[in-house]
Amino acid sequence: MGASDFANLPHIGESVRRKEDYRFLTGGGQYTDDVNLAHQRYAVFVRSPHAHAVIKSVDVTKAEAMPGVAKVFTGKDVEGKMGGLPCGWLIHSIDGSPMKEPPHPVLAQGKVRYVGDHVAVVVADTIEQAKNAAEAVEVDYDVLPAAVDVRDAPKGTALHDAAPDNCCYRWALGDKAQTDAAFAKAAHVTKLDLINNRLIPNAIEPRAAIGSYNRATDEYTLYVANQNPHVERLLMTAFVLSLPEHKVRVIAPDVGGGFGSKIYLYAEDVAVTWAAKQLNCSIKWTAERNESFVSDAHGRDHVSHAEMAMDKDGKFLALRVHTDANLGAYLSTFGSSVPTYLYGTLLAGQYATPQIYVEVDAWFTNTAPVDAYRGAGRPEASYLIERLVTRCGWELGLSQDEIRRRNFITSFPYQTPVALQYDTGDFPACLDQANKLADVAGFDARRKASEAKGLKRGIGYSSYIEACGLAPSNIAGALGARAGLFECGEVRVHPTGSVTVFTGSHSHGQGHETSFAQLVAARLGISVDAVEVVHGDTGRIPFGMGTYGSRSLSVGGSAIMKALDKIEAKAKKIAAHLMEASDADIEFTNGEFKVKGTDKKIPFGQVALTAYVPHNYPLDKLEPGLDETAFYDPTNFTYPGGTHICEVEIDPATGRTRVDRFAAVDDFGTIVNPMIVEGQVHGGLTQGIGQALLENCVYDRETGQLLTGSFMDYAMPHADDLPDFKLGHVCTPCTHNPIGSKGCGEAGAIGSPPAVINAVLDALRPLGVKDFDMPASPARVWDAIQSAKP
Amino acid sequence: MQVQLKVNGKASTLDLAPNTLLVQALREHLQLTGTHVGCDTAQCGACTVLLNGRAVKSCNMLAAQANGAEITTIEGLAAADGTLHPMQAAFKECHGLQCGFCTPGMVLSAIDLCKQHPKATEAEIRELLEGNLCRCTGYHNIVRAVQQGAAAMAA
Ligand code: FES
Ligand code: FES
Numbered sequence: 001m002g003a004s005d006f007a008n009l010p011h012i013g014e015s016v017r018r019k020e021d022y023r024f025l026t027g028g029g030q031y032t033d034d035v036n037l038a039h040q041r042y043a044v045f046v047r048s049p050h051a052h053a054v055i056k057s058v059d060v061t062k063a064e065a066m067p068g069v070a071k072v073f074t075g076k077d078v079e080g081k082m083g084g085l086p087c088g089w090l091i092h093s094i095d096g097s098p099m100k101e102p103p104h105p106v107l108a109q110g111k112v113r114y115v116g117d118h119v120a121v122v123v124a125d126t127i128e129q130a131k132n133a134a135e136a137v138e139v140d141y142d143v144l145p146a147a148v149d150v151r152d153a154p155k156g157t158a159l160h161d162a163a164p165d166n167c168c169y170r171w172a173l174g175d176k177a178q179t180d181a182a183f184a185k186a187a188h189v190t191k192l193d194l195i196n197n198r199l200i201p202n203a204i205e206p207r208a209a210i211g212s213y214n215r216a217t218d219e220y221t222l223y224v225a226n227q228n229p230h231v232e233r234l235l236m237t238a239f240v241l242s243l244p245e246h247k248v249r250v251i252a253p254d255v256g257g258g259f260g261s262k263i264y265l266y267a268e269d270v271a272v273t274w275a276a277k278q279l280n281c282s283i284k285w286t287a288e289r290n291e292s293f294v295s296d297a298h299g300r301d302h303v304s305h306a307e308m309a310m311d312k313d314g315k316f317l318a319l320r321v322h323t324d325a326n327l328g329a330y331l332s333t334f335g336s337s338v339p340t341y342l343y344g345t346l347l348a349g350q351y352a353t354p355q356i357y358v359e360v361d362a363w364f365t366n367t368a369p370v371d372a373y374r375g376a377g378r379p380e381a382s383y384l385i386e387r388l389v390t391r392c393g394w395e396l397g398l399s400q401d402e403i404r405r406r407n408f409i410t411s412f413p414y415q416t417p418v419a420l421q422y423d424t425g426d427f428p429a430c431l432d433q434a435n436k437l438a439d440v441a442g443f444d445a446r447r448k449a450s451e452a453k454g455l456k457r458g459i460g461y462s463s464y465i466e467a468c469g470l471a472p473s474n475i476a477g478a479l480g481a482r483a484g485l486f487e488c489g490e491v492r493v494h495p496t497g498s499v500t501v502f503t504g505s506h507s508h509g510q511g512h513e514t515s516f517a518q519l520v521a522a523r524l525g526i527s528v529d530a531v532e533v534v535h536g537d538t539g540r541i542p543f544g545m546g547t548y549g550s551r552s553l554s555v556g557g558s559a560i561m562k563a564l565d566k567i568e569a570k571a572k573k574i575a576a577h578l579m580e581a582s583d584a585d586i587e588f589t590n591g592e593f594k595v596k597g598t599d600k601k602i603p604f605g606q607v608a609l610t611a612y613v614p615h616n617y618p619l620d621k622l623e624p625g626l627d628e629t630a631f632y633d634p635t636n637f638t639y640p641g642g643t644h645i646c647e648v649e650i651d652p653a654t655g656r657t658r659v660d661r662f663a664a665v666d667d668f669g670t671i672v673n674p675m676i677v678e679g680q681v682h683g684g685l686t687q688g689i690g691q692a693l694l695e696n697c698v699y700d701r702e703t704g705q706l707l708t709g710s711f712m713d714y715a716m717p718h719a720d721d722l723p724d725f726k727l728g729h730v731c732t733p734c735t736h737n738p739i740g741s742k743g744c745g746e747a748g749a750i751g752s753p754p755a756v757i758n759a760v761l762d763a764l765r766p767l768g769v770k771d772f773d774m775p776a777s778p779a780r781v782w783d784a785i786q787s788a789k790p
Numbered sequence: 791m792q793v794q795l796k797v798n799g800k801a802s803t804l805d806l807a808p809n810t811l812l813v814q815a816l817r818e819h820l821q822l823t824g825t826h827v828g829c830d831t832a833q834c835g836a837c838t839v840l841l842n843g844r845a846v847k848s849c850n851m852l853a854a855q856a857n858g859a860e861i862t863t864i865e866g867l868a869a870a871d872g873t874l875h876p877m878q879a880a881f882k883e884c885h886g887l888q889c890g891f892c893t894p895g896m897v898l899s900a901i902d903l904c905k906q907h908p909k910a911t912e913a914e915i916r917e918l919l920e921g922n923l924c925r926c927t928g929y930h931n932i933v934r935a936v937q938q939g940a941a942a943m944a945a
Contacts, residue, residue, distance in 0.1 A: 015885075017882055017883065017885075018882070018885070020890070021881070021882040021887060021890075022874075022882070023890075024887055024889075024890025024893050025864075025874060025878040025881055025882060025887070025890075025893060025894075025897065026824070026864065026865065026867070026868050026872075026874070026878070027822065027823065027824015027825070027863065027864035027865040027894055028824070029824070029890050029891075030823075031823075031826070031891065033823075033826075033827070034817075034823035202925055203889070203891075203925055204826075204828040204834060204836055204889070204891045204892045204923060204924065204925045204926075205826070205828065205889065205891040206827075206828065254889075254890065255889065256826070256828075256889045256890070256891025256892075257888070257889040257891060257925050257926050259925070288830045289828065289829035289830050289831065289834075290830060508889050509888035509889030509890070509926045510888070511888070675885050676885070678885075679885050679888055679926075679927060679928075679931060680888075681928075682927060682928030682929075682930045682931065683888065683925070683926045683927055683928045684928075685928055686927075686928035686929065687925075710829070710830075710831045710833075711829050711831050711833035711834060711923070712831050712833065716833075716923055716925075717928075717929075718916075718919070718920055718923065718929075719915070719916040719917075719919040719920070719922075719929035719932065719933060720913070720916035720917045720919070720920065722916075722928065722929060722930070724912070724930065725928070725930055748928075
């Protein structure tokens, strides 16, 4: 079935209300911390209070003698008994050398490298007992100088023996010679230095893990708040604990948001699983929010210099970028891929720039590991391009609309100079619709009205593109991925025609139980309620790569579609037998099998029943039953894109910025459930606007202490920080998956930050402010205004 | 110490350590896990319950302080036959939830909000939701749900 046929099926494009909501609304969800197992003890981690220190000794005698304490495990206890946490991508430097890959121990070995690093884990009968004992663990540290800002890393004290200069890799993409040549003949060059500020993901459900061991069967079970249970199991069994996978079941039940921070294999997950066997019990760990702040993988943290070469008409000739990326103290699961293949490859944006050359130096610093956070590399790329493009226009006296329009890619497929091939898109259509939705025509009047009140008003554009549905496996492998990027779906048709779908995708708020059910219901001509979707359990699902990078529908949904193709093909043969026709004469529409050119037909349910009660059945040719499993490996990424327009009003007296209007027009290809898609956009926009206006992860540059370590210091967006969003859609279906979908989960977080900051700069330019880094908090805006004054 | 709570209409006497938080009493002693914990600084509102009809953060008070009180948690909102409370129904209808983790606290805050401010405007609702964080929805649909729920509760 092709994408265009699919889009016309019933239920597709319908805002079906979510099947999962009843349990969430009545307190019936089951998040990891809601699970309690027999013989359960509690784990509390002893974490480093220093950003960088040698561990001279750890004394657990006092702690182990305390009431209820079963055991305190330190680095020495695990040394040689398990491997380190692995990194999923091997990046090579420009000179061909592999990245430096220092060990990432589950419990620190001889040294701690960031505040929050794991020194020991206390297991006790109650949380209170474990907490008290953790206080009594005596650690003698020799404190070393710390570097937390990526600009301090090159001259900082070495974190790892394997990387004496703290550099993990120096990567590059594009043709340097051609790019330099284009710059040499440019009529105008625009330059921009910018910082993409570090963020903390802050899913409202803190991470949690319960490890359990059954001595009778030698089997482990891990309940964990995680976005990809099979990958978690694979990494943990194969690379850390050397266990056969069939002995470990990983269950990620309801998960309270992830945004990337729950993709990774974390030390806590391994520690509770391993310790469960040592103590022959179940061990539960739930992060407190302050632990989440110091130990969840953080996001972003790039310092970049960018230059655009143009001809006299403002046509882009070449783009040159240098980025220093902060990886944190250790390589997290996808840490190395974010500033490279998820960032450098997106630098073409929506523009036909003939030459692009990007260099990325990645550094170790004494901070929590940095990894993918909503968008992962693409927000960093979009922020850079969209800020730069707006500035190019301003320098040439062109509007934000005009500079974009002059340079848009308009014919597809389009091969960028940085490795990707965009299959479809209609960038001018998104821009046109966004202009209307944002009422750009009325902007001048609104600006005048603001000025009459002594306020500054600005408008900002951003025309982003992203690469979603990560794949294909062979290309990802050639780029350094150490895992495949396919997805798996199993469809079981029950004898009476209801269906259970087992998906390797994972839902932590995305509503798969509904949109995947719509997909199956549409294909089989049954009701949405007749379809049940199961996810998040390696014990029930054949395999899976999980949910991140907006891959659920385009990759996970396509795997289900492939399984449905197989079911349809088999069901047609059964129907042909029942109606005494030839297989080739059977067509399947609206849940009915028909013999072409006749009025003979039978419903899907009758075929299903026949498959399980095969009395009148081609048993010589077909097996009974109607279950199929399929794996789908995409042939290309998908390319959602769009234009976001933001309008801000700033009070120059206080520096307070208010987002007054926000219009987002996105092209996600085929949309299965518009309500769910819009919800995803709202959430993404809020995180992006949060980054632009409020959120900022700050470490003390001298001591390496995390200064924004609670919701009191880290400014999360609240309901009254946001405007009413106006959303629009353009649809150019993806050409290479059977659904035509492109992915929508990250778009809001990718498109919005540059739109907001461009708007802030537009408002402040008349005051002489030329440049500004996120977040536009009142103090920083006020400072910018003051320092711009002569 | 002994603490008497009437939770969702059912009276119980709990034998608790004096430093037990209300949220712990609900989650760990009464197994009412719909009330969630999202922070340790009383900022997120995931733990919100109704105490004698008013929304409170159950992570921010001792169970002993609630002695003798009537408490409603998310488990106690729907009718006995499972029919959703109008505010729950509005959240579903308006897609006011995604991962569902903030949702119980949001719904209970919203109920109290509408009782105190039945005529709240959109801007006022946004302000009155100040004590509850949601990381998924961007609040847009929550605000719509509160408006719709308020109308349904008034009807
Ligand atoms: S858990 Fe009570 S306010 Fe966050
Ligand atoms: S729905 Fe996930 S935090 Fe609100």
